Amino acid sequence: MQPIAHAPSGALQIARRFVSLLHHVHAKEFLSPEEHAHVLRALFVLGQISRFGADALEDSGEDDISPASLLCLFRHFLRRSGGSEFNIKRIALQACGYIFVSRPRLMLSPDNDFGKASMDGIMCAALSRSSESGIKEQVLQNLAEFFREEENKLLVPTRDEAVQDVYSGKVETEIISKANTPKITPHGDQRLCPGHHSQTQEHDRILLQGRFQIVNGERESNLSNGLAQRYWPHILQLCVDSDASVRLQALHLVEVVLRQGLVHPMSCFPHLIALQADPNNNIQKLALQMLRHQRGRYPDFFDNQLSAGMQMMFEFCRRLLHALRRANDDNQTCSDQEAIKVANADDVSRGCANIYKLLHQNRNSRLKFIHAILRRFEGAASRSEIPYLCFLANVVSLLPYTTNDEVMYVVFHLNRIVSLRAAILHDALRRHLEEFGRLAAGKITKVDDSARRDVELSTILSLILVLKQYFVRYFELTDSRIHAYKPSQPLKTSEILRCNRVNDHLDVSWVDPTAGNDLSGSIRQANIFFALMNENADHQPSLQCVNRSEQVETVDYEDVGRKTNSEGQLLLLE
Numbered sequence: 010m011q012p013i014a015h016a017p018s019g020a021l022q023i024a025r026r027f028v029s030l031l032h033h034v035h036a037k038e039f040l041s042p043e044e045h046a047h048v049l050r051a052l053f054v055l056g057q058i059s060r061f062g063a064d065a066l067e068d069s070g071e072d073d074i075s076p077a078s079l080l081c082l083f084r085h086f087l088r089r090s091g092g093s094e095f096n097i098k099r100i101a102l103q104a105c106g107y108i109f110v111s112r113p114r115l116m117l118s119p120d121n122d123f124g125k126a127s128m129d130g131i132m133c134a135a136l137s138r139s140s141e142s143g144i145k146e147q148v149l150q151n152l153a154e155f156f157r158e159e160e161n162k163l164l165v166p167t168r169d170e171a172v173q174d175v176y177s178g179k180v181e182t183e184i185i186s187k188a189n190t191p192k193i194t195p196h197g198d199q200r201l202c203p204g205h206h207s208q209t210q211e212h213d214r215i216l217l218q219g220r221f222q223i224v225n226g227e228r229e230s231n232l233s234n235g236l237a238q239r240y241w242p243h244i245l246q247l248c249v250d251s252d253a254s255v256r257l258q259a260l261h262l263v264e265v266v267l268r269q270g271l272v273h274p275m276s277c278f279p280h281l282i283a284l285q286a287d288p289n290n291n292i293q294k295l296a297l298q299m300l301r302h303q304r305g306r307y308p309d310f311f312d313n314q315l316s317a318g319m320q321m322m323f324e325f326c327r328r329l330l331h332a333l334r335r336a337n338d339d340n341q342t343c344s345d346q347e348a349i350k351v352a353n354a355d356d357v358s359r360g361c362a363n364i365y366k367l368l369h370q371n372r373n374s375r376l377k378f379i380h381a382i383l384r385r386f387e388g389a390a391s392r393s394e395i396p397y398l399c400f401l402a403n404v405v406s407l408l409p410y411t412t413n414d415e416v417m418y419v420v421f422h423l424n425r426i427v428s429l430r431a432a433i434l435h436d437a438l439r440r441h442l443e444e445f446g447r448l449a450a451g452k453i454t455k456v457d458d459s460a461r462r463d464v465e466l467s468t469i470l471s472l473i474l475v476l477k478q479y480f481v482r483y484f485e486l487t488d489s490r491i492h493a494y495k496p497s498q499p500l501k502t503s504e505i506l507r508c509n510r511v512n513d514h515l516d517v518s519w520v521d522p523t524a525g526n527d528l529s530g531s532i533r534q535a536n537i538f539f540a541l542m543n544e545n546a547d548h549q550p551s552l553q554c555v556n557r558s559e560q561v562e563t564v565d566y567e568d569v570g571r572k573t574n575s576e577g578q579l580l581l582l583e
Contacts, residue, residue, distance in 0.1 A: 024058055024066065024074045027051035028082065035085050045093070049100050052086065055079055056104030063111035076112045080105060087131060099147050102135065106151025110158045113232050123239060136243035142252040149247065149258040152240065156265045159233045237271035248280040249325040251332035251349060253289045260284070260295055267303070274303055275310040282318025283325045285360030288350035297363050304367055311367075312374075315381045322360070323400045326352040354514055357400075358407040365408050372500055376418055379405070383422045386473060390466035395522040398469055402476045406483075406515040413504045416484045417494040423477045424491070427545070431470055435542060437463050438535045445532050454528045464525035467538040472520060474541040479515050484508050 030051050034044050058066065063076050072078055086101040105128070109116050116128045123129035134140060135148040244266070247259040263280075266272055281303065284296035304311040333349045368374040382401055388394065410416050441460045448456070456464070480486065485507050519537070524530035 020058060020062060020065070021069055021071075021074070024055060025071075027055050028073055028079070031055075031082055031086070035082070045097070048086070048097055052083065052097070052100040052104050056083075056100075056107040059104065060107035060111055063108070076108050077115060080108050080115050083108070084128075084131065095141060095143065099143050102131075102144060102147045102151065105131075106147070106154060109151065109155050113155065113159070116236070117232075123235075129239070132240060133243065136240060136247065138246065138250065142250075142255055145247060145250070145252070145255045146258050149244070149255070149262050152236070152244070153258075153262045153265055155236070156233060156262070156269060156271075160265075160269055233269070234271055237266050237269075241266070241272050241276070245276065245280050249283055249321065249328065251328055253287075253292060253350065256284070256287065256289070257292050257295070260292060260299070264295075264299055267299075274307055275314060277303065278310055278314035279318040279321045282315065282364060283321035285363050286322050286326055286352045286357045287360070288329070288352050288356050293356075293360065293363075300364075301367060312377060312381075315378065316385065319382060319401065319404065320397065322357070323397050326357065326400075327396075354403065354407070357404065361404050361407055362409045372412075372414065375415060376496070379408075379415065379418055380422065383419070383426075386423075386426055386469065390462060390469050392465055392522050392525070395465065395468055395472075395520065398472060399517040399520055402472055402517060403515055405476065406479055410484075410506065412500065413484075413506050414500050416480060416486070416506070417490070418496055420477055420480050420486065420491055421494055421496060423473050423480075426473055427470060427477075430466070431542065434463060434466055434470065435539075438467060438538065442532065442535055445528055445535075448528055449532075456525065456528055456531050460531060461525035464531045464534050465522075468520060468522070468524060468534055471534070471538045471541050472517065474545050475517070476515065478541075478544070482509060 027050075030047060034040060034048060037044070040048065059076055059079055066074050066076060066079075083101045083104045086097055087105070089097055109128075114121070116132075118124045118127040132148060135144050244259055244262055247255055248263060250256050250259065263277060267274060267277060278300070281296050281300040284292060285300070287293040287296065300311075329349065329351050333351050336349055365375065365378065368378060382405055385394075385401055386398060405419060408415075441456075441463060444460070445456070448454075481491075521530060521534065524534040
């Protein structure tokens with residue numbers, strides 16, 4: 010649809026009638042169904058006229074139908090409350106977006122900033138996570154259309170001027186030499202042959218490249234830059250929203266903003282990495298395409314933001330799970346619950362495999378990737394970290410390894426972490442167990458902070474030991490190979506990667522992040538740690554553990570609280 014150069018009197022009459030209608034009903038607290046339908050129609054039509062006929066509205070000289078007055082009227086309907094008013098608010102927000110495309114400066118305050126009297130408060134409220142999904146989708150669509158229109162305004166004049174300069178001889182010599190490549194016609198003469206469409210397109214493309222570099226970041230793009238910088242954090246957080254339609258709309262907007270170079274590209278990597286576990290295939294494929302493109306341009310940014318991306322992937326999976334639980338608790342309809350898909354172990358496995366395959370079989374890149382994940386296990390132990398470390402343990406176990414070198418590198422670093430921390434912890438837990446016995450005799454259930462921290466650390470080291478044993482069994486590793494491996498040794502391409510397909514996903518459902526809060530949980534976790542340490546040293550299938558009464562019995566830690574569902578495997582806890 011083209012902008013209205015000279016609006017007929019009929020269009021202005023329609024605008025006047027709809028404005029009069031909105032003024033008549035805007036003070037009413039409740040609208041009848043007929044009035045509700047008329048308001049929706051009036052808001053939509055006035056928005057379209059504001060988008061494509063803003064010049065005609067201003068030229069009419071009537072203040073009531075000027076874009077600024079219409080914006081004030083639309084903002085009034087945005088403030089209406091009530092569940093039945095949702096459609097009115099969404100169409101009013103859409104109409105505001107149409108005005109912003111034709112008159113972008115109306116988004117700002119009279120002082121040309123985001124202060125009082127600007128649309129900033131409404132935009133931030135609409136972009137917040139607590140807003141309705143339809144409102145979030147609409148404001149994202151408004152921003153996307155604004156940025157696309159600004160991109161067109163930037164490129165079209167540049168193209169016209171560039172083409173004019175070509176034929177007037179005002180372009181640099183090196184650009185002319187590329188664009189004006191002589192073409193021999195069937196008659197033997199050499200000319201540009203403007204009638205040849207393909208050559209003209211290439212000719213204009215080369216010229217636009219030269220011109221766009223000169224004006225990039227300038228040429229009426231200050232407002233675009235300001236809006237992108239202002240709302241970029243909100244846009245990124247909606248990329249990992251619990252609603253799939255919001256995520257898809259936000260991802261499309263991210264692509265537009267990145268293409269125009271309005272923000273620093275490093276900020277998008279964590280969210281694109283997190284979306285590799287999206288249960289919606291369309292979103293996951295689009296995010297993978299964007300991640301592949303951005304990593305190709307900025308590989309260092311990808312490496313730098315990998316840890317943040319894995320953390321966001323965990324938070325994203327947990328957010329989806331919480332959203333589904335809220336839907337169940339609120340007794341929402343089946344269609345609402347089906348709209349919320351939870352990322353399971355297969356989704357995470359697929360996403361991590363896609364990220365791992367981006368490294369193009371490069372040994373250093375893949376080992377760097379593995380090290381970035383395992384490095385998190387070396388940090389300070391805390392209850393809040395345990396669920397995330399369980400998630401990372403599953404990620405490490407699900408990666409599509411292709412060489413023995415990668416598998417041995419994982420086991421090497423797991424052994425390194427255990428050797429640095431387990432010996433001191435082992436002695437400390439023995440002392441704590443003696444203290445636990447005295448507390449149990451006195452019927453005291455609370456443990457001190459020192460014991461709690463050691464129990465939490467033992468939980469993390471137990472997880473590391475379980476992960477190591479999983480690799481030993483799954484990839485059929487022997488003690489001699491493990492002890493002989495050194496990361497600095499050259500890659501042995503002749504070795505075949507062997508694996509035992511009988512084993513399933515890594516099970517971490519036995520992990521209790523709150524074990525250190527009470528006496529019984531602390532004793533149980535200490536016993537699990539001692540059992541795993543014994544198996545790590547002796548490689549015995551049955552383990553010797555000390556129970557609460559300090560009697561020795563044979564147990565199998567794998568039978569403790571076993572779960573087989575995806576939630577248990579990923580340990581996405583509250």
